[in-house]
Amino acid sequence: MNSKFKLLFLATFIIVAGILFSKEETSNFPFLKGPYLGQKPPGMTPEIFAPGIVSTENNEINSVFSPDGKEFFFARRNGNKLVMYFCREINGIWTKPKAFPYCEGTFNGDMNYSPDGNRLYYCSNRKTDASLGDLDIWYSERTETGWSEPVNLGTPVNSSSSETYPVFTQDGGLYFGSNREGTRGDKDVYYSRFIDGKYTQPTPLGDTINSDYGEGDTYVAFDESFMIINSWGRPDGFGRGDLYISFKLVDGTWSRAKNMGKRINTEYLEFCPMLSPDGKYLFFTSYRGGNGDIYWVDAKIIETYKPENYEIQSQILGEKRMITQPCQIRVFRMGWSGFSKNSKKDRKGRFPEPGFGASPKIS
Numbered sequence: 329m330n331s332k333f334k335l336l337f338l339a340t341f342i343i344v345a346g347i348l349f350s351k352e353e354t355s356n357f358p359f360l361k362g363p364y365l366g367q368k369p370p371g372m373t374p375e376i377f378a379p380g381i382v383s384t385e386n387n388e389i390n391s392v393f394s395p396d397g398k399e400f401f402f403a404r405r406n407g408n409k410l411v412m413y414f415c416r417e418i419n420g421i422w423t424k425p426k427a428f429p430y431c432e433g434t435f436n437g438d439m440n441y442s443p444d445g446n447r448l449y450y451c452s453n454r455k456t457d458a459s460l461g462d463l464d465i466w467y468s469e470r471t472e473t474g475w476s477e478p479v480n481l482g483t484p485v486n487s488s489s490s491e492t493y494p495v496f497t498q499d500g501g502l503y504f505g506s507n508r509e510g511t512r513g514d515k516d517v518y519y520s521r522f523i524d525g526k527y528t529q530p531t532p533l534g535d536t537i538n539s540d541y542g543e544g545d546t547y548v549a550f551d552e553s554f555m556i557i558n559s560w561g562r563p564d565g566f567g568r569g570d571l572y573i574s575f576k577l578v579d580g581t582w583s584r585a586k587n588m589g590k591r592i593n594t595e596y597l598e599f600c601p602m603l604s605p606d607g608k609y610l611f612f613t614s615y616r617g618g619n620g621d622i623y624w625v626d627a628k629i630i631e632t633y634k635p636e637n638y639e640i641q642s643q644i645l646g647e648k649r650m651i652t653q654p655c656q657i658r659v660f661r662m663g664w665s666g667f668s669k670n671s672k673k674d675r676k677g678r679f680p681e682p683g684f685g686a687s688p689k690i691s
Contacts, residue, residue: 360422374625387620395445403437463490514542536584547601558599568597
């Protein structure tokens with residue numbers, strides 16, 4: 329009887345302590361319920377995301393939602409150190425952001441998830457026996473108790489130089505930025521295929537993407553139908569760094585990167601592009617307000633940059649079918665998809681299956 333009473337008392341104490349701790353943690357934190365931290369969605373004009381919660385008087389420069397949309401990471405500069413923060417949606421309510429436990433060194437950011445959401449990749453200048461360069465790509469595994477200790481992604485992706493901003497495609501391919509030997513400008517965009525459980529030797533993208541100037545943070549659609557890159561120093565730039573967009577062509581190459589213009593870019597710095605996992609919103613970082621803040625805008629704005637003529641490439645079991653205009657394209661879950669009632673059918677009277685890339689044809 330005495331032991332049962334002790335167990336009951338201990339259980340009650342743990343529950344009450346948990347409630348009090350939870351209240352203390354959220355005493356000055358607003359009640360956030362619903363998708364995207366309960367924020368009102370933006371239209372076609374970029375707006376600051378979660379002001380006072382995520383975007384503050386400090387500098388916030390990265391952001392990414394988990395594939396299920398229930399976890400959110402961003403980076404904030406605290407003094408001379410960039411620290412990763414995250415919050416989670418639990419029972420419909422978002423928790424107060426807290427620091428990621430493995431933020432060693434002065435730079436910890438450029439976060440992204442593996443396609444299944446069970447591995448978090450990020451860049452850090454932490455120095456251990458596993459470190460290879462000035463900035464390496466690391467990852468942590470999701471566990472029942474949180475995130476595992478960081479693991480260096482290793483060669484051939486990491487080098488003795490700097491590797492940044494990893495982004496993954498549906499076949500496991502990896503795009504990232506690097507200033508390694510052989511880079512054309514200040515930094516180039518590289519691609520590494522994932523074959524037999526290993527990454528291949530990275531290769532730089534062609535001159536329609538990389539330039540004699542600098543290319544860094546790159547978002548690539550999950551189906552590789554388009555990419556958005558940060559580039560600086562180009563003659564057609566608006567400020568310290570702009571966002572450019574490119575579309576995958578039918579022959580597998582990328583169209584020449586086009587400045588996204590004044591609807592996105594300013595005389596300041598725009599970088600860190602990232603699409604929400606449902607494909608509805610484009611997130612990026614901008615210094616237009618004096619500090620680095622995270623902005624978001626309706627991803628339909630991406631459609632306004634598409635060329636007038638299209639060829640839609642659908643690959644099913646190795647079969648290629650070409651469908652030409654008229655065709656309406658919409659953004660969905662990390663890629664392009666969706667076909668209007670005016671879409672042209674193939675010879676067997678079928679529409680292409682949704683979920684595959686839309687590729688512009690440049691005449």
